[in-house]
């Protein structure tokens with residue numbers, strides 16, 4: 001069976017999409033979700049299409065647990081913090097350019113109003129363009145990598161706690177002769 005491993009994203013693209021919609025409130029948190037990774041699974045599926053966990057070993061849930069949303073929210077927050085920081089750096093770059101051009105207009109071009117107008121245009125247009133480029137391009141990819149690396153670390157911690165809770169819930173129940181390997 002395909003065991004979930006480090007190469008797999010913690011949240012499948014499908015799960016990412018529906019968690020986003022659930023947080024926005026556009027869809028309810030109801031369905032059938034893999035007991036291991038929470039990706040939606042079909043009624044007749046015996047294994048998860050994303051992580052490959054056997055649904056007999058990881059019984060499907062009818063809702064995504066709040067802890068998973070907490071992980072998801074933190075991941076998104078980190079991502080947008082980095083994107084916004086880069087976007088502000090882009091605005092700052094526009095401001096620096098404006099100051100340089102305004103200095104040139106005042107001290108080198110005899111207070112040229114045209115140059116001042118050009119500097120203002122550069123600030124308004126350039127600031128947006130730089131913010132878009134730095135935020136949407138560099139910030140986006142760095143933010144994505146950073147947030148997903150952190151998520152993988154937090155997921156590992158989350159899994160340890162979940163495994164411990166599962167183990168204590170099973171205590172008392174007769175241990176299976178040959179315990180199936182937990183998907184990892």
Ligand SMILES: [Zn+2]
Pocket residue numbers: 034035036037038039048049050051052053
């Ligand atoms: Zn799964």
